[in-house]
Amino acid sequence: MKDHELRDDENGAQVGRRIDHADGVGAAMDEAGWSGQPWTDEHIAQQAMRSIACDAMIPDGRIQVTVERGWATLTGRVEWHFQRLAAEGAVRQLSGARGVSNLVKVEPLAQVAVRVKIGIDNAMRRASVPDTGPSRSRPVVAG
Numbered sequence: 240m241k242d243h244e245l246r247d248d249e250n251g252a253q254v255g256r257r258i259d260h261a262d263g264v265g266a267a268m269d270e271a272g273w274s275g276q277p278w279t280d281e282h283i284a285q286q287a288m289r290s291i292a293c294d295a296m297i298p299d300g301r302i303q304v305t306v307e308r309g310w311a312t313l314t315g316r317v318e319w320h321f322q323r324l325a326a327e328g329a330v331r332q333l334s335g336a337r338g339v340s341n342l343v344k345v346e347p348l349a350q351v352a353v354r355v356k357i358g359i360d361n362a363m364r365r366a367s368v369p370d371t372g373p374s375r376s377r378p379v380v381a382g
Contacts, residue, residue: 278335280306287311287336290329302326302343309337316346 284306291297291304301322302315311330317323327341 278309280309283309283311283333283335286333287330290333291326294325294329296325297322297329304330306336309335310340311336311338312340312342314342316344318346318348320345 284304287304287306291302292299298317301317302313305312305314311333313326313330315326317326323341323343323345326343327339330336331339
């Protein structure tokens with residue numbers, strides 16, 4: 240019975256070593272592409288933009304990506320929280336990306352409409368102020 244338990248322990252330890260070795264190979268592949276060359280920030284940014292563009296849940300042109308030393312930073316504005324999370328998920332799964340900072344702001348459509356309304360109201364107020372400039376504001380009387 241002890242021999243059997245001992246073999247289980249040895250087999251478990253061997254499997255554990257194999258798994259650790261496989262993790263090391265996977266980490267090396269994340270840092271270096273299949274060619275053995277390390278991923279460049281530019282390559283990671285291009286892949287991130289393609290991944291975001293292919294995701295139907297993320298509105299086009301609303302997310303910007305910058306990559307520095309393998310760390311991706313997402314910026315921009317979206318209307319819904321799920322769009323923010325979808326952008327992060329699209330970039331997080333990329334090979335070569337060490338991590339993601341999601342700085343995307345969620346700005347509901349109602350807030351955008353309020354800002355537009357305020358801008359229109361301000362423009363209307365400016366247009367309704369009488370012009371006190373030269374003769375344009377004074378009627379010309381002939382006769």
